[in-house]
Amino acid sequence: MAGRVCGPAGFCSTSLRARCQIADLAVKREPDNEHDANAVAITAGRPATKIGYVNKQRAKWVAELLDGGQELDGLVIQSKTSSPRILLTTPEMLAYLRR
Secondary structure: OOOEOOOOOOOOHHHHHHHOOOOEEEEEOOOOOOOOOOOOEEEEEEOEEEEEEEEEEHHHHHHHHOOOOOOOOEEEEEEOOOOOOEEEEEEHHHHHHHO
C-alpha cells in the first residue's frame, strides 16, 4: 500500500521529516482511537516516534491485515512535503525491494 501520512498540521515536523528520510517505519493498530476504530499509527526512528496515521480510506484495509496477523513494514518514498508518502508492505517484499 502506498499513501500519505495523515495527522494534524505540524505532526511531522521538518526535523522529524529529516529523520524519516532514512528511517524504517513501523505500524501499530489503535483500535481504541476515539476518531477511528480502524486507526493505524505510523512510527519512525529509534526511539519510535509517531509521525501520523494511515489515511482513513486505507485504514480499514490495513487494520484488517494487521488484525489477521499480517506483519507490515514500511519506508518513506517521498518526504519533501508535510505529509510524507509511504510504502507499507510485507517484511519479505520490503527485503526484496531493497536488494
